[in-house]
Amino acid sequence: MSRVLLVVVILALAGCGGGYSPPRELDNACGIARERPNYVRAMERAERRWGVPVHVQMAVMHQESKFVGDARTPHQYVLGIIPMGRQSSAYGYAQAIDGTWDDYVRATGKRGARRDRINDATDFMGWYMTRSRDMLGIPLHDARNQYLAYHEGQAGFARQSYMAKPWLIKVADRVSNRADLYRGQLARCRR
Secondary structure, X not given: OHHHHHHHHHHHHHOOHHXXXXXXXXXXXXXXHHHOHHHHHHHHHHXXXXXXXXXXXXXXXXXHHOOOOOOEOOEEEEOOOEEEEEOOOOEOOOOEOXXXXXXXXXXXXXXXXXXXXXXXXXXXXHHHHHHHHHHHOOXXXXXXXXXXXXXXXXXXXXXXXXXXXXXXXXXHHHHHHHHHHHHHHHHHHOO
């Protein structure tokens, strides 16, 4: 009888999501702040260090991972049934790919940084967006173009690779709209 109970407890704990479940109110920045104050504190630290506004970080993170710390890209399949790996190495809150994450670790000296930790993910986003500003002239408050550079990479943005992807331009517009929404909400709930 005790073995059955132990199995039930283990299965119940395994279903809890390991702390990576998204906040309940993804359309409400104040709700996210109430439910996950550590997320907002991490974004505020990144804003102080890198200058990227919290609402821009939130909008990009919403698009990239829906605030899920262990988010990964979907698997690719051969013939629709044989798995052959993931679409990319993107992982974590910020969906940073392996090579870019390695560049971040080298540039900042943060050897222990992990993509599934909110503090590291927001610091990465600040570092990356600051580089986009410095390399491409994209203002840190410009969520649309920061997202395009984030998605396409700085070289891809410079080549305007997004111009051949009308779907991506629509996504970037949604990120910009969400950043505006979050900015207004945060202004009200911080009062």
